[in-house]
Amino acid sequence: MFYLRLAWKNIWRNKRRSFITIASILFAVFFAVFMRSMQLGMYAKMIDSVVGSYYGYIQIHSKGYWEEQSLDNTFERSAHLEKEIKTTKDVVSCVPRLEGFALLSFGEQVRGVSLTGIDPNEENNFSSLKNKITKGNYLIQEDKGVLIGEGIAEQLKLKCGDSIALISQGYHAVSAGGKYTIKGIVKLNSSRMNNSTIFMTLGSLQEFYGTGNRISALAINLKEGSNAANVMAAINPKLNVQEYEIMDWTEMLPELVQIIKADSSGGEIMVLILYMVISFGIFGTILMMIAERKYEFGILLSIGMSRLRIITVVLLESIMIALLGVGGGVLFSRPFLYYFNANPITLTGKAADTLRKFGFEPEMPTLLDFSIPLTHGSAVMMISLFLSLYSVFSILKLKPLEASKR
Amino acid sequence: MSLIQVTNVHRVYNETDIPVSALKGVNLSINEGEFTAIVGPSGSGKTTLLNIIGGLDSATDGSLEVAGKNITHLATNELIDFRLNNIGFVFQAYNLIPVLTAKENVEFIMLLQGWEKNKREQRAMQLLEEVGLKEKVNSKPSQMSGGQQQRVAVARALASHPKFVLADEPTANLDSASTNNLLDIMVELNQREQMTFVFSTHDQRVIDRARRVITLEDGQIKSDIYK
Numbered sequence: 001m002f003y004l005r006l007a008w009k010n011i012w013r014n015k016r017r018s019f020i021t022i023a024s025i026l027f028a029v030f031f032a033v034f035m036r037s038m039q040l041g042m043y044a045k046m047i048d049s050v051v052g053s054y055y056g057y058i059q060i061h062s063k064g065y066w067e068e069q070s071l072d073n074t075f076e077r078s079a080h081l082e083k084e085i086k087t088t089k090d091v092v093s094c095v096p097r098l099e100g101f102a103l104l105s106f107g108e109q110v111r112g113v114s115l116t117g118i119d120p121n122e123e124n125n126f127s128s129l130k131n132k133i134t135k136g137n138y139l140i141q142e143d144k145g146v147l148i149g150e151g152i153a154e155q156l157k158l159k160c161g162d163s164i165a166l167i168s169q170g171y172h173a174v175s176a177g178g179k180y181t182i183k184g185i186v187k188l189n190s191s192r193m194n195n196s197t198i199f200m201t202l203g204s205l206q207e208f209y210g211t212g213n214r215i216s217a218l219a220i221n222l223k224e225g226s227n228a229a230n231v232m233a234a235i236n237p238k239l240n241v242q243e244y245e246i247m248d249w250t251e252m253l254p255e256l257v258q259i260i261k262a263d264s265s266g267g268e269i270m271v272l273i274l275y276m277v278i279s280f281g282i283f284g285t286i287l288m289m290i291a292e293r294k295y296e297f298g299i300l301l302s303i304g305m306s307r308l309r310i311i312t313v314v315l316l317e318s319i320m321i322a323l324l325g326v327g328g329g330v331l332f333s334r335p336f337l338y339y340f341n342a343n344p345i346t347l348t349g350k351a352a353d354t355l356r357k358f359g360f361e362p363e364m365p366t367l368l369d370f371s372i373p374l375t376h377g378s379a380v381m382m383i384s385l386f387l388s389l390y391s392v393f394s395i396l397k398l399k400p401l402e403a404s405k406r
Numbered sequence: 407m408s409l410i411q412v413t414n415v416h417r418v419y420n421e422t423d424i425p426v427s428a429l430k431g432v433n434l435s436i437n438e439g440e441f442t443a444i445v446g447p448s449g450s451g452k453t454t455l456l457n458i459i460g461g462l463d464s465a466t467d468g469s470l471e472v473a474g475k476n477i478t479h480l481a482t483n484e485l486i487d488f489r490l491n492n493i494g495f496v497f498q499a500y501n502l503i504p505v506l507t508a509k510e511n512v513e514f515i516m517l518l519q520g521w522e523k524n525k526r527e528q529r530a531m532q533l534l535e536e537v538g539l540k541e542k543v544n545s546k547p548s549q550m551s552g553g554q555q556q557r558v559a560v561a562r563a564l565a566s567h568p569k570f571v572l573a574d575e576p577t578a579n580l581d582s583a584s585t586n587n588l589l590d591i592m593v594e595l596n597q598r599e600q601m602t603f604v605f606s607t608h609d610q611r612v613i614d615r616a617r618r619v620i621t622l623e624d625g626q627i628k629s630d631i632y633k
Contacts, residue, residue, distance in 0.1 A: 002517055009505035299501040302462055303562075304490025305518055306483065400486075401462045404497075 003309070007316035014292075018321060021285045025325025025380055026332060028278035032271050032376040033333040034366070038340065039267040041367035043260045045344075046360045049189045050256060051249040053127045056095075056219030057228050058235070059252060060085070063245045065216060066252065071100055071171045074214040075243065084238045085218065090226035091235075095119060095126045096215045098205045102168035102176070104198070106156050113152065114196045115166070117205025117215075126221055129186065129199070136160035136184030143201050145183030151195030153185045160184060166198075170209040178208050190359025259358075271376070275383060283387050286318070290394045297395060298403025307395055314391045322384035326377040333373065340366040408471075409570060409602055410436040410459055415468035417454050417625075428454040430625040431468070436570075439600040441593065443607050443616035451625040452606040453574060459604065460493055460572045461485040473569045490518055494563030496573035500555040502547040508534060508558045509543040515566045533561035537591050553584025560591060570602035577609045589615045 011018050051057055062075035077096055085094045098117035103110055120139040124130045130138040134150060148158060158164065162182045170176035180200065188194045206212060222231055228248040235246060250257050300310055344365035347355065352362035412434040419426045428451045436442055444452045457463035458470060461477055469478045477488055489495075494515075502511045512530040521529075534543055537557040539550075547555050556576060563571045573592075577585040593615055595601045605612055613619055621629040 006503075006505070013505055296501075296503075299497065300503075301486060302460075302489065303495050303515060304486055304493075306486055309518065401457060404462075404501075 003313050003316060007313050007320060010313065010317050011320055017285060017288065021282065021321055022325045022328065024278055024281040025322060025384070026328040028274055029326050029329025029373070029376055029380050030333045030336075032274055032380075033329065033373045034336055035270060036267060036376065037333075037337050037366040037368070037372050038345075038364055039264065040369070040372065041341070041344075041365045042363075043264070044367050045363055045365055046256070046260065046355075047249070049360045050253065052221060053189060054193070054219075055249055055252060056126070057222045057249050058220040058232055058246060060218040060220070060235075060239065060244055060246050061216065063241075063243060066245065066247060069099070069216070071209055071211060071214075071216070074098065074171070074211055074216045077213045077215045081238070082218065085220060085235055088231060088234050088238075090223045090231050092221045092223055093122065093126045094218055094220045095122045096202060097123075097217045097219055098202055098209070098211065098214065099216045100168065100205070100209055102166040102198075102208075104152070104156070105165040105167065106158060106162065109156050111152075111156065112196070113166075113198050114193075115168075115205055115208070116197060116199050117202040118199055119202050123199075126219065132186040132188060133184045134187045136182065138184060139199065139201055141201065142203060143183065144180065144204060145200070146180045146204075147184045147186050147199040148182055149194040149197045150185055150187045151191060152198070153182075155195065158182055158185075166208065168209070171211040171214065174210045176208050176210065180204075188359075189356070189361060191357045193359060275379065278380065279383050279387060282322075282384055283390070285321075286387055286391050289314075289317075290391055294394075294398070294403050297398055298400050301398065301400035302404055307398070311392050311395050314395065315385075315388055318384055318388035318391070319381075322381050325384075326380050329380075330373040330377055337366045337368055340364075341368050408435045409438045409440075409473060410434070410604070411471040412455070412459065413469045413471070415455075415458060415465040415470065417451070417458065417463070418466045428625050429458070429465070432622075432625070432627060434620065434627065434630075436602065436604060438570075438602055439596065440618055441596045441603050441616055442618040442620060443605045443613050444620045444622060445607060445613055446622035446628070450622040452622050454625075455622065456572055456574055456604065456606045460495065461489050490515070491566065492569045494566070494568035494571040496556070496559050496563050496571060496576045498575040498578045500547070500552070500559045500579075502555055502558055502562070504547050507544045507546055508539055508550065508554075508561075511547070511558055512561045512565050515562055519566050529565060530561070533564055534558070536595070537561045538587070551584070553580050553587060556580060556584070556588055557591060560588065560595075564595065564601065570604060573603060573605045573607075575607055575609070576605065577607065577612055582611070585609065585611050 062073050065073040082094055082096070085091060096119060100115050102113055102115050104113045120141060120143065124138070139145065139147060152158065160182050163179055164182065165179050166177065168176040186199070188197060202215070206214065222228060232246055232248060239246060297310055301307070344363040347362035347364065355362040412432055415429055415432045416427065417429040419428060432455060444455060446452045454463065458465050465478060469476060473492060477485065480488060503514060506514065509530045512533055513526045516526040516529060531543065534540055537560055539554060539557055542550055542554060550558070577588060580588065589612065592603055596603055605616065607613065617633050619631050620627060
C-alpha cells in the first residue's frame with residue numbers, strides 16, 4: 001500500500017510532464033478506439049445491408065447448389081426442418097426462397113431478371129421488405145402480383161398495375177412462362193439487385209417454374225452478436241449432410257470479406273502508426289524520468305532500498321500513468337461513440353454512389369462493441385509496460401555511488 | 407570495542423589513463439560511541455574513506471570489518487541489505503524523498519525493514535520530537551528550511567537503530583544557527599544513547615565539537631587526535 005501511495009505521489013511531482021504523458025495516451029486511445037469503432041461500425045453496416053437484410057448470416061441449400069445455382073439443385077421444402085432450425089439457439093428467423101432467372105418482356109422491351117419467390121410475411125420479418133416499397137403495395141399470401149426493383153421500373157418505365165410477361169426454363173427443363181401484374185416497386189440496397197430483382201410469392205414462382213414444393217435456399221438470420229460458426233455447429237446434426245449444404249455469409253460472399261479485409265488493413269496501419277507515435281512519447285517520458293531521478297535512485301540504493309523495491313515503485317508509476325491515460329481515453333471516447341452510433345455520418349457524392357452500387361448503405365455508424373476499447377486499451381497498456389522495461393534495466397545497472405553524484 | 411576496523415585499505419581509481427590512488431594503506435579503528443570527524447583538504451580521500459566504510463564503494467585492497475562482520479567482499483545486493491540494517495546516512499544535500507512528509511521520510515527506512523505501522527509511527531514521532539520538529543511532522547521537505555530538512559535526515563538515519571551514522575559534510579549547506587542546532591542534537595544523541603557518529607567535514611564548527619579528529623592527506627592518515 002505504501003508503495004502504491006509513493007508511486008501515486010511521485011506521478012504528481014512533475015504535474016506538467018505527467019499531464020502531457022497521460023493526455024498523449026488518452027488521445028491515442030481515443031483516436032484508436034474512435035477510428036476502429038467507426039471502421040468496424042461501417043463494416044457491420046455493410047454486412048447488415050447485404051447479409052442481414054437479404055442473404056442471411058447462414059443459408060442451407062441442396063448439396064452442390066452454391067456451385068451450380070440451378071433449379072435442378074433445389075430441394076423439397078420441409079416444415080419439420082424449418083421448425084428444427086427456428087428452434088435452434090440464436091436463430092431469429094428462417095425463410096424459404098426459390099431463386100431463378102427469366103426474361104422479362106414489356107412492350108417491345110426484353111431483359112434478363114432475377115426471380116425470387118418468398119413467403120411475404122416471413123420475408124418481411126426477415127428483411128423488412130415491406131419498408132422498401134416506394135410505390136404500390138406489398139405482397140400478401142397467395143398473391144399473384146409481383147414486386148419489381150426500382151432500377152428495372154425506371155429503365156423499362158414500368159409502373160404499378162402494368163403487366164409484364166416472364167419467360168424462362170423451369171424445373172427439369174420444362175418451359176416456363178406467365179403474365180404478372182406489378183403490385184409494387186421496391187428500393188433495394190444493392191443497385192445490382194435493384195436493377196434485376198423481381199419478387200413474387202413462393203407459390204407463384206414454384207408454379208411458374210413447375211418445381212412443386214421445392215425451394216433453393218433457407219436463409220437464416222441470427223441474434224445480434226451471436227457466432228455463426230456456433231449456430232452452424234448446432235444446426236449441422238439436424239441436417240442430412242448427404243442432402244444439404246450449410247454455409248455462412250463469409251463463404252457465400254467472399255468478395256465482401258475481401259473488401260472488408262483490404263479496407264481494414266488500412267485502418268490497422270493507421271492504428272499502428274498511432275501506437276508508434278505514442279510509444280515514442282512514453283519512451284521520452286521514461287528517459288526523462290530516469291535521467292531526472294538517477295540521483296534520487298542512487299540515494300535510495302545508498303540508504304538501503306533494494307533495486308526490486310525501486311523497480312516496483314517505478315513500474316507502479318508507469319502502470320498508474322498508463323491506466324489513467326487508457327481509462328481516460330476509453331471514457332472520453334464513449335459519449336462520441338454513442339452519439340455517432342445514434343447519428344451516423346452519412347456519406348454523400350461519389351463515395352455514397354459507390355457504396356450504394358455494391359449494395360451498401362452510405363452510413364458510418366460507430367460500433368459500440370466493448371471489445372474495441374478493451375483491445376486498444378490493453379495494447380497501449382502493454383506498450384507502456386514494455387517500454388517501462390527500460391527503466392527496470394536502468395535501475396538494475398545503477399551503481400549507488402555513481403548515481404548519487406550530481 | 408572496535409565497531410569499524412579498516413585494515414590497510416587502498417583505493418585506486420583506474421577511470422583515466424593514469425591510475426589515481428585515493429587511499430594508500432589506511433588503518434583505522436573506530437569504537438562504539440565515538441564522535442569522529444574525518445577532515446582534510448579536497449582530494450585527501452576523506453569521502454572515499456567514508457564511502458568505503460559505508461559500503462558504497464569497495465576497496466582495491468585491504469579489508470573492512472563493521473560490527474564484527476567482514477564486508478569487504480559482500481555482493482552488491484548484500485551490501486544494500488547491510489547498509490539498511492547497520493548504517494544511518496546523513497548527506498550534504500539532505501536527500502529526503504520530496505513527496506513524503508517529514509514523518510513519512512523518517513518512517514521510510516523502518517518500512518523497508520518491515521516494521522509494523524504503529525511502531526513505525528511511534529518511533530518516527532519520537533525521533534522528530536527529539537530533533538525538535540514535532541510541529542513539522544506533516545510538512546514536506548519543500549516546506550522546511552535546510553536546517554530542518556537536515557534534522558529530519560538525522561532522524562531518518564537514526565530510525566532503524568543503526569550501528570553507526572555516517573555523515574558526509576552534513577553542515578555544508580547550513581547557516582551557523584542551523585549548524586549549531588544540528589550539532590547539539592547529534593552530540594546529545596551521542597552522549598545519551600552512545601550512538602557512533604562518523605563525519606567527513608571541512609567545517610571547523612563540526613571539528614570543534616568532535617571528540618576525535620582524523621586528518622587525511624594524500625590518501626593517508628596524517629594525524630588521529632582524541633580530544
